[in-house]
Amino acid sequence: MELLGRQEVWNITYDHALGETASYFFTQIRDNGKIFGRRCAKTNRVLVPPRAFSDETLLPTTEWVEVGPGGRIEAFTFVYEQFNNLPPPPYAFGYVLLDGADTALGGYFKGVDLTNPREAAEKLAIGTRVVTKFAEQRKGDVLDFWFEVG
Amino acid sequence: MSGDRVGIIGIGQSNFRSRRDDASYPDLVREAVVPAMLDAKLDFDAIDAVVYSLSPDAMVGIGNAERLGVDAVGGRNKRFLRVNTGGATGISSVTAAYYHIASGVCDVVLTAGADKVGECGDSQTVLNKIWDPAYERALPLGTINMLAMSAVRYMRRYGMTEEDMAYVTVKNRRHASLNPRAHLRKVVTIDEVMESRIISWPIKLMDCCPQSSGGAAMVLASERFIRDNKLDAVWITGVACRAETYWMGDRMGNNPTAEHADAYALGRSFAQSYRMAGITDPAKQVHVAELYAPFSNTEYHAIDAARLVAKSGESIKRVRDGEFELGGRIPVNPSGGTLCTNAIAVTAMARVAETALQVWGRAGAHQVDGARVGIASGNGGDHQIFGTMVIEA
Numbered sequence: 001m002e003l004l005g006r007q008e009v010w011n012i013t014y015d016h017a018l019g020e021t022a023s024y025f026f027t028q029i030r031d032n033g034k035i036f037g038r039r040c041a042k043t044n045r046v047l048v049p050p051r052a053f054s055d056e057t058l059l060p061t062t063e064w065v066e067v068g069p070g071g072r073i074e075a076f077t078f079v080y081e082q083f084n085n086l087p088p089p090p091y092a093f094g095y096v097l098l099d100g101a102d103t104a105l106g107g108y109f110k111g112v113d114l115t116n117p118r119e120a121a122e123k124l125a126i127g128t129r130v131v132t133k134f135a136e137q138r139k140g141d142v143l144d145f146w147f148e149v150g
Numbered sequence: 151m152s153g154d155r156v157g158i159i160g161i162g163q164s165n166f167r168s169r170r171d172d173a174s175y176p177d178l179v180r181e182a183v184v185p186a187m188l189d190a191k192l193d194f195d196a197i198d199a200v201v202y203s204l205s206p207d208a209m210v211g212i213g214n215a216e217r218l219g220v221d222a223v224g225g226r227n228k229r230f231l232r233v234n235t236g237g238a239t240g241i242s243s244v245t246a247a248y249y250h251i252a253s254g255v256c257d258v259v260l261t262a263g264a265d266k267v268g269e270c271g272d273s274q275t276v277l278n279k280i281w282d283p284a285y286e287r288a289l290p291l292g293t294i295n296m297l298a299m300s301a302v303r304y305m306r307r308y309g310m311t312e313e314d315m316a317y318v319t320v321k322n323r324r325h326a327s328l329n330p331r332a333h334l335r336k337v338v339t340i341d342e343v344m345e346s347r348i349i350s351w352p353i354k355l356m357d358c359c360p361q362s363s364g365g366a367a368m369v370l371a372s373e374r375f376i377r378d379n380k381l382d383a384v385w386i387t388g389v390a391c392r393a394e395t396y397w398m399g400d401r402m403g404n405n406p407t408a409e410h411a412d413a414y415a416l417g418r419s420f421a422q423s424y425r426m427a428g429i430t431d432p433a434k435q436v437h438v439a440e441l442y443a444p445f446s447n448t449e450y451h452a453i454d455a456a457r458l459v460a461k462s463g464e465s466i467k468r469v470r471d472g473e474f475e476l477g478g479r480i481p482v483n484p485s486g487g488t489l490c491t492n493a494i495a496v497t498a499m500a501r502v503a504e505t506a507l508q509v510w511g512r513a514g515a516h517q518v519d520g521a522r523v524g525i526a527s528g529n530g531g532d533h534q535i536f537g538t539m540v541i542e543a
Contacts (some may be wrong), residue, residue: 025285049285074303075299075398080347083274083290083292084272095398101403103400142286142289
């Protein structure tokens with residue numbers, strides 16, 4: 001028998017509040033080009049991105065700490081596939097442990113030739129030093145910064 | 151535990167395919183429920199409660215699709231709840247069914263569900279939405295690239311290569327070729343995997359699970375009910391679940407508790423389910439394993455976490471040696487596993503169901519000879535929420 005179908009598209013708009021902690025973090029990025037974490041007084045660990053409490057001690061974090069702009073690569077991947085509503089490939093992104101932080105922050109890697117992924121993987125090997133770069137025009141978003149080798 | 155164990159008395163699985171244009175969503179649920187009820191030799195009046203297995207709504211494209219599913223599971227006028235722990239949903243649902251019985255509240259519980267991932271054109275877009283909207287949503291995160299980053303760290307830590315990943319795919323496809331319910335059943339070679347297009351390096355197309363449509367159902371009962379009604383059963387002797395931090399960046403950096411290369415909380419969960427089952431040396435005592443691994447690289451940290459090898463990373467060599475093949479020391483994913491079939495809402499239930507069929511001696515062409523003790527696992531969220539079970543004949 002003939003089997004029928006019908007197409008549906010979900011297009012839902014949300015207006016998310018970021019809360020106090022993320023608002024401070026993104027305001028500092030937007031206005032000053034600086035990245036801040038939050039220190040847990042009990043363990044001294046600096047959480048980046050900053051959180052109002054530590055998931056380990058379950059205590060409120062107590063202090064803003066500027067971190068970076070230098071750091072080291074902790075994880076990366078290169079995406080070559082187009083996914084609907086996600087950026088056009090190829091692109092490189094991953095996680096960086098910024099100087100002064102204890103946890104890693106996600107962001108794009110730029111300035112890497114992705115023609116050959118195996119060669120690119122050597123250039124972005126875990127442990128490689130990177131520096132955070134900031135866009136000239138910033139709006140207070142995780143896309144305001146990215147990481148480059150060197 | 152003797153006398154008040156929880157047994158599995160009925161199992162139903164549909165055939166898993168990319169699309170099932172002949173079946174609506176509730177039809178697909180019912181396609182699994184009916185054989186499970188026949189297998190249990192019970193009618194719906196015997197069911198005290200239903201645990202409904204359903205992961206993110208957007209994957210099936212129906213908001214709160216458990217509403218549509220109530221009729222398909224015979225849930226009208228019964229205790230009914232929905233469970234959702236992402237990829238772990240299926241094993242979490244069996245766990246919830248187990249607790250209904252172990253608590254003494256119910257004697258017989260049905261757990262069931264279905265997914266139609268093949269109808270979702272944007273599954274990575276859906277999965278991108280599981281990330282925090284404040285800090286991480288603007289990044290192109292998805293389950294593939296999240297686990298590609300786990301692969302990169304596993305490579306660094308244990309020396310895994312892209313070819314090692316391909317060995318897992320080749321093994322599981324060979325297993326799936328023996329399983330008529332599996333979605334991807336074509337045998338592939340190492341070269342074919344290595345030459346398949348790169349999705350998110352180092353993960354290539356053939357390192358990835360498919361987007362499957364299908365359903366699964368299981369009936370669990372108390373030992374007393376099983377004995378009184380002279381039913382056939384296999385037994386859940388160990389059950390546990392664990393979560394770890396949301397923050398992927400906390401699973402790396404300085405002295406992380408839960409290293410992102412590994413599956414830390416999965417290991418903790420396995421340890422607890424082994425203790426409950428009285429298993430002290432899993433590498434010697436476990437005969438078969440169905441470990442949730444949607445990408446080839448993730449089977450390595452799952453084998454490590456299940457302690458089927460002496461130390462983490464040793465799984466790489468053991469896979470190459472064929473120890474986890476059908477006919478090997480401890481076959482891992484003899485059904486073909488998640489890598490060959492992934493209808494997300496019931497994938498982790500299929501791990502439990504397949505393990506139960508193995509220790510029951512009813513797995514068919516992919517039966518592991520003499521299997522009496524099996525383990526199953528499920529992973530959900532951003533590699534964050536895990537469930538494990540030990541099942542014995």
